[in-house]
Amino acid sequence: MAIDFELTQEQKELQELARRFARDVMAPRAAKADKLGEFPEDVYRKAWELGLMNLNVPTEFGGSGLGELDQCIITEELAYACGGMTTSISANCLALQPINLAATKEQKERLLKPFCASYNLASFALTEPSGGSDVASMKTTLKREGDEYVINGEKVFITNAPHASIYTLFATVDAARRHKGVTAIVVPRNTPGITVGKDEDKLGHRASATSSITFENARVPVANRLGEEGDGFKIAMNTLDSTRTPIGALATGIARAALDHAAKYSLQRSSFGKPIGEHQAIALKLADMAQKVTAARLLVWYSAWLADQGKPVPMESSIAKCFASDSAMEVANEAIQVFGGYGYMREYPVEKLLRDAKLTQIYEGSNEIQRLVIAKELLKRFA
Amino acid sequence: MDVLVCVKQVPDPETKLRVAPSGKALDTDGVKFTINNTYDEAMVEEALRMKEEFGFTSVRALSVGPARAEEALRATLAMGADEAVLVETPPGMELDPLFTARLLAAAAADIPHDLVLVGRHAQDDEAGAVGSALGEYLGLPSYSFVTELTPVAASHQLKMRRYLEGGEEVFSGPFPAVLSILKGAKDPRTPTLPNILKARKKPLKKIPVKDLEAKVSVLKGGFQPTSAVTSFTLPPPRSGAKMLEFQTPEEAATKLLKVLKEEAKVL
Numbered sequence: 270m271a272i273d274f275e276l277t278q279e280q281k282e283l284q285e286l287a288r289r290f291a292r293d294v295m296a297p298r299a300a301k302a303d304k305l306g307e308f309p310e311d312v313y314r315k316a317w318e319l320g321l322m323n324l325n326v327p328t329e330f331g332g333s334g335l336g337e338l339d340q341c342i343i344t345e346e347l348a349y350a351c352g353g354m355t356t357s358i359s360a361n362c363l364a365l366q367p368i369n370l371a372a373t374k375e376q377k378e379r380l381l382k383p384f385c386a387s388y389n390l391a392s393f394a395l396t397e398p399s400g401g402s403d404v405a406s407m408k409t410t411l412k413r414e415g416d417e418y419v420i421n422g423e424k425v426f427i428t429n430a431p432h433a434s435i436y437t438l439f440a441t442v443d444a445a446r447r448h449k450g451v452t453a454i455v456v457p458r459n460t461p462g463i464t465v466g467k468d469e470d471k472l473g474h475r476a477s478a479t480s481s482i483t484f485e486n487a488r489v490p491v492a493n494r495l496g497e498e499g500d501g502f503k504i505a506m507n508t509l510d511s512t513r514t515p516i517g518a519l520a521t522g523i524a525r526a527a528l529d530h531a532a533k534y535s536l537q538r539s540s541f542g543k544p545i546g547e548h549q550a551i552a553l554k555l556a557d558m559a560q561k562v563t564a565a566r567l568l569v570w571y572s573a574w575l576a577d578q579g580k581p582v583p584m585e586s587s588i589a590k591c592f593a594s595d596s597a598m599e600v601a602n603e604a605i606q607v608f609g610g611y612g613y614m615r616e617y618p619v620e621k622l623l624r625d626a627k628l629t630q631i632y633e634g635s636n637e638i639q640r641l642v643i644a645k646e647l648l649k650r651f652a
Numbered sequence: 653m654d655v656l657v658c659v660k661q662v663p664d665p666e667t668k669l670r671v672a673p674s675g676k677a678l679d680t681d682g683v684k685f686t687i688n689n690t691y692d693e694a695m696v697e698e699a700l701r702m703k704e705e706f707g708f709t710s711v712r713a714l715s716v717g718p719a720r721a722e723e724a725l726r727a728t729l730a731m732g733a734d735e736a737v738l739v740e741t742p743p744g745m746e747l748d749p750l751f752t753a754r755l756l757a758a759a760a761a762d763i764p765h766d767l768v769l770v771g772r773h774a775q776d777d778e779a780g781a782v783g784s785a786l787g788e789y790l791g792l793p794s795y796s797f798v799t800e801l802t803p804v805a806a807s808h809q810l811k812m813r814r815y816l817e818g819g820e821e822v823f824s825g826p827f828p829a830v831l832s833i834l835k836g837a838k839d840p841r842t843p844t845l846p847n848i849l850k851a852r853k854k855p856l857k858k859i860p861v862k863d864l865e866a867k868v869s870v871l872k873g874g875f876q877p878t879s880a881v882t883s884f885t886l887p888p889p890r891s892g893a894k895m896l897e898f899q900t901p902e903e904a905a906t907k908l909l910k911v912l913k914e915e916a917k918v919l
């Protein structure tokens with residue numbers, strides 16, 4: 270009995286908490302927030318109150334102190350109600366993970382504790398206008414002057430940027446050194462010299478806010494640097510290694526929502542004298558959708574479980590994220606097909622799922638990059 | 653003051669229910685159980701509110717049920733109860749409201765209590781009988797369908813509210829007592845994630861139901877159910893809703909009126 274897929278009692282309770290929050294607080298707001306591109310801050314505040322926000326921060330610094338599997342269980346439930354809100358809620362985990370991984374005790378006391386003690390948002394600022402995939406080519410600079418770094422440059426597509434109180438910024442102390450120059454630093458939002466761009470008008474995840482951040486001679490104490498100069502690339506990659514699997518869980522939540530909507534609708538809608546779900550063409554679609562949702566969840570759980578055992582998961586986390594997000598896209602697409610013309614209408618919930626699913630193939634490492642990683646890891650075994 | 657809250661685990665309202673092959677019970681195979689009865693949640697909230705407002709010593713939770721009922725107790729601990737006791741019944745053991753009340757009474761005898769609270773009724777069998785019976789077995793006054801209570805410790809009196817059809821009643825009576833709570837002064841709180849994790853570490857004692865046999869046998873009715881279910885049926889499936897197609901509000905109203913008059917015959 271080495272394998273056990275049964276959730277612990279505690280995990281079931283966390284799942285139930287997330288499910289209720291998703292159903293009672295997020296779901297009723299999802300359609301309107303999506304339509305108007307609203308940022309439902311009261312929902313996020315409530316998520317923080319319930320402890321659903323800083324899941325990966327150890328309890329001694331005010332977070333929930335959960336492992337990856339627990340995070341994935343919760344994330345799937347939240348995303349079942351709204352992918353966009355889940356992106357904004359889990360952006361804190363992404364932004365705070367570099368601090369969890371690389372900060373000194375003193376920095377955690379100073380930066381994490383007060384942050385977690387009240388409702389606050391954080392952003393992970395890595396992507397630049399000239400490229401997100403090629404991290405080592407970043408152009409935002411950190412120039413040391415005494416006890417401070419002077420920051421110049423621009424980051425784009427930064428989740429929660431307009432609302433966050435801190436940014437975990439990745440910039441370079443020497444662009445010529447490529448990834449060896451990348452350095453991580455925590456930047457308070459109210460630092461002079463920071464301008465946040467307009468809230469981007471997006472295809473999906475419209476309840477989340479995304480914008481650029483411009484730094485013009487913004488000065489931040491050296492004491493806010495995470496690790497040493499040049500450690501930033503590794504910190505960013507290690508961070509993404511641990512948040513990639515939860516993105517798979519987010520995609521699984523979207524896919525499960527699409528499957529449920531489609532299955533229910535297929536029993537309500539009739540054509541040619543019977544529910545469409547009884548026409549084999551639709552039944553087979555539903556069966557394929559169910560396979561994808563189930564497989565996605567198992568890959569996510571497996572990767573998270575390995576990570577919780579302290580094992581490195583470069584390949585497994587990429588497989589989980591890539592498969593789950595591709596599945597979400599396919600399942601949401603098929604859900605629209607099951608709904609027919611109604612599926613194409615904004616009034617019905619499934620077209621949103623397709624728009625929301627799309628992002629999961631792009632952010633936190635595009636699926637092309639995930640495939641490169643998977644292939645590299647695979648081929649290592651035969652080289 | 654010590655409060656004892658009695659909670660029951662019930663099937664998830666969203667789960668599909670089936671009758672067991674015996675025809676006398678719900679088939680619990682594959683049924684998802686919610687963590688707690690919603691009416692119990694309102695009752696537990698009232699207990700916690702009182703603890704916080706009046707500085708009570710403790711809120712303890714008690715449940716009679718199979719091993720899975722521990723989930724209901726953990727959820728109650730996550731809301732804020734301090735300790736819990738599960739009277740664990742073996743699989744398949746039959747209970748009725750009066751037998752349950754006897755078991756609760758026997759267990760409650762060893763748990764400090766000035767107030768014993770139960771929900772107005774359980775969402776599953778809707779019997780609503782446990783509270784009054786429990787009062788009887790404990791030899792305590794029982795008050796039913798209370799909406800808010802205020803203890804006056806000095807005089808050992810409770811001030812209680814109760815909604816009536818179109819009005820409200822305020823009344824008082826002595827405690828210790830058993831109360832069935834219709835709805836508390838506040839909406840039930842959602843347990844926070846840290847509290848769910850803390851609840852794991854709170855004391856939860858399990859008492860095999862057999863251990864209470866001697867105590868229950870001397871109560872009127874004894875160590876067995878008083879009543880027996882002879883048959884159990886689900887409501888007949890409702891016929892589908894009818895959708896009216898319309899272009900204008902006037903057309904909708906005309907069509908609706910016609911249906912109400914001619915088909916539903918309610919007008």
Ligand SMILES: Cc1cc2nc3c(=O)[nH]c(=O)nc-3n(C[C@H](O)[C@H](O)[C@H](O)COP(=O)(O)OP(=O)(O)OC[C@H]3O[C@@H](n4cnc5c(N)ncnc54)[C@H](O)[C@@H]3O)c2cc1C
Nearest residue numbers: 393394395396400401402426427428631632633634635637
């Ligand atoms: C809504 C939203 C929220 C986001 N939130 C954040 C955030 O909070 N923080 C943050 O730092 N970033 C964030 N991002 C940025 C996101 O991570 C990047 O968009 C993503 O990494 C891709 O980078 P890019 O857009 O520059 O595309 P590019 O890197 O320019 O890639 C363009 C295309 O080329 C492909 N490609 C690139 N290199 C290769 C290669 N070597 N082999 C094969 N194909 C390749 C890519 O897969 C992609 O299809 C967000 C993006 C969006 C849309």
